[in-house]
Amino acid sequence: MAWKFTAGRPIYLQLMEEIALRVVTGVYEPGDKLPPVRELAAEAEVNPNTMQRALAELEATGMVNAQRTSGRYVTEDQGLLEQYRRNLAEGYIREALQKLKPLGYSLEEVMDMLRKVQEEF
Amino acid sequence: MAWKFTAGRPIYLQLMEEIALRVVTGVYEPGDKLPPVRELAAEAEVNPNTMQRALAELEATGMVNAQRTSGRYVTEDQGLLEQYRRNLAEGYIREALQKLKPLGYSLEEVMDMLRKVQEEF
Amino acid sequence: MAWKFTAGRPIYLQLMEEIALRVVTGVYEPGDKLPPVRELAAEAEVNPNTMQRALAELEATGMVNAQRTSGRYVTEDQGLLEQYRRNLAEGYIREALQKLKPLGYSLEEVMDMLRKVQEEF
Amino acid sequence: MAWKFTAGRPIYLQLMEEIALRVVTGVYEPGDKLPPVRELAAEAEVNPNTMQRALAELEATGMVNAQRTSGRYVTEDQGLLEQYRRNLAEGYIREALQKLKPLGYSLEEVMDMLRKVQEEF
DNA sequence: GTGGTCTAGACCACC
DNA sequence: GTGGTCTAGACCACA
Numbered sequence: 210m211a212w213k214f215t216a217g218r219p220i221y222l223q224l225m226e227e228i229a230l231r232v233v234t235g236v237y238e239p240g241d242k243l244p245p246v247r248e249l250a251a252e253a254e255v256n257p258n259t260m261q262r263a264l265a266e267l268e269a270t271g272m273v274n275a276q277r278t279s280g281r282y283v284t285e286d287q288g289l290l291e292q293y294r295r296n297l298a299e300g301y302i303r304e305a306l307q308k309l310k311p312l313g314y315s316l317e318e319v320m321d322m323l324r325k326v327q328e329e330f
Numbered sequence: 331m332a333w334k335f336t337a338g339r340p341i342y343l344q345l346m347e348e349i350a351l352r353v354v355t356g357v358y359e360p361g362d363k364l365p366p367v368r369e370l371a372a373e374a375e376v377n378p379n380t381m382q383r384a385l386a387e388l389e390a391t392g393m394v395n396a397q398r399t400s401g402r403y404v405t406e407d408q409g410l411l412e413q414y415r416r417n418l419a420e421g422y423i424r425e426a427l428q429k430l431k432p433l434g435y436s437l438e439e440v441m442d443m444l445r446k447v448q449e450e451f
Numbered sequence: 452m453a454w455k456f457t458a459g460r461p462i463y464l465q466l467m468e469e470i471a472l473r474v475v476t477g478v479y480e481p482g483d484k485l486p487p488v489r490e491l492a493a494e495a496e497v498n499p500n501t502m503q504r505a506l507a508e509l510e511a512t513g514m515v516n517a518q519r520t521s522g523r524y525v526t527e528d529q530g531l532l533e534q535y536r537r538n539l540a541e542g543y544i545r546e547a548l549q550k551l552k553p554l555g556y557s558l559e560e561v562m563d564m565l566r567k568v569q570e571e572f
Numbered sequence: 573m574a575w576k577f578t579a580g581r582p583i584y585l586q587l588m589e590e591i592a593l594r595v596v597t598g599v600y601e602p603g604d605k606l607p608p609v610r611e612l613a614a615e616a617e618v619n620p621n622t623m624q625r626a627l628a629e630l631e632a633t634g635m636v637n638a639q640r641t642s643g644r645y646v647t648e649d650q651g652l653l654e655q656y657r658r659n660l661a662e663g664y665i666r667e668a669l670q671k672l673k674p675l676g677y678s679l680e681e682v683m684d685m686l687r688k689v690q691e692e693f
Numbered sequence: 694g695t696g697g698t699c700t701a702g703a704c705c706a707c708c
Numbered sequence: 709g710t711g712g713t714c715t716a717g718a719c720c721a722c723a
Binding site (some may be wrong): 256258262 | 712713714715716717721722723
């Protein structure tokens with residue numbers, strides 16, 4: 210399973226992030242029907258209510274919308290998805306910069322290292 | 331306290347990393363005498379034996395060395411320190427790139443975002 | 452269907468009100484013959500006896516009258532209809548004022564809001 | 573008890589509205605501490621989780637904010653409260669106008685009736 | 694079968 | 709004692 214939780218942070222938030230990540234990385238594409246709550250819950254081995262909450266909060270962000278009787282669908286608003294994708298990326302970068310900061314490297318040096326490390330990928 | 335442990339990884343390793351970070355960021359400077367084991371152990375709220383092991387392992391890396399009976403000193407080998415500092419930095423960058431990868435941004439885009447986010451600091 | 456009942460109040464009363472509303476809003480005009488009881492009952496998905504009672508009570512108010520054996524007719528007494536229409540309207544207004552009261556707006560403020568909201572219609 | 577629920581609409585929404593009404597009408601004043609979740613739940617005779625949800629959603633509107641260990645407090649943002657109060661009032665007026673509409677009165681007539689009915693209060 | 698709501702009861706972190 | 713989270717299991721409306 211791709212579902213692994215870190216202690217100390219609400220599971221429903223982690224579920225949200227994982228699903229958002231799937232949406233943003235194209236695992237679930239715009240307009241796609243998401244698996245039913247109970248199925249996702251079983252897959253993640255959490256209580257359906259917890260998954261329900263995660264999806265409800267995701268819905269509040271506009272990334273998915275529920276069609277009452279037929280299921281949940283990924284938004285087709287590509288702009289919103291792009292927005293979220295960018296926020297994620299900048300968040301990762303911010304996180305790295307925070308750890309990098311006390312090491313005292315200049316922006317130029319960081320960019321050089323980035324170019325070097327990037328070659329591993 | 332600056333000591334915060336994440337479950338699942340040996341504490342002595344985390345202690346090692348924290349002390350190495352202090353060395354590399356200049357909290358403890360080359361040639362400085364480190365605080366006594368018992369003091370560090372107390373500060374980290376850890377068994378002195380655990381701290382002892384952390385320091386012993388650190389010694390094996392060459393970053394600190396026990397001189398006579400008088401205590402432990404930070405190495406004055408700047409090259410070794412620089413090496414460690416660089417490894418740390420590249421590790422942080424590698425970590426970020428790994429998370430960034432599934433988002434599908436190009437190196438150029440990542441560098442642009444890096445420049446933008448860097449302005450917050 | 453336009454027939455929707457709220458629990459807790461006698462259905463025949465709700466039927467009365469709905470029919471009276473139709474009379475007063477001109478769905479059934481003065482002098483018109485009302486549909487037969489069975490037809491109205493079917494439309495409202497209600498036991499004919501219940502509809503029968505509703506119409507009997509309506510008759511007591513004078514808004515409809517049973518002429519000979521041929522059915523029920525809407526009264527031609529415009530004054531009575533006007534009276535009922537006005538009572539309804541004032542009831543709606545009274546209801547709104549009751550909810551408005553604890554909010555503490557002055558009559559002037561309420562009238563301003565009324566003018567503003569009215570523009571939506 | 574002032575808590576009375578109408579079937580067919582989620583209880584947590586009705587709880588939200590009731591509490592918001594209390595805030596907006598000054599039962600709970602800006603800066604006041606709200607009663608604890610469990611107490612409100614007991615008073616309303618609902619499950620604490622349901623009340624919890626109502627308060628959480630209220631919090632999302634900014635009308636109250638939770639101070640983790642010490643309780644929930646009514647916002648001191650008077651503008652936001654005023655905004656909400658006005659929305660409520662306009663909602664009541666809109667509701668009345670919708671019912672009034674089929675009766676065919678002019679704005680002037682409605683205002684006359686409003687003045688008349690207002691004298692009862 | 695789908696999402697949504699509600700209850701009951703447990704546990705946690707924080708102060 | 710406070711808010712918050714999680715589980716388990718039931719029920720509902722809708723199509």
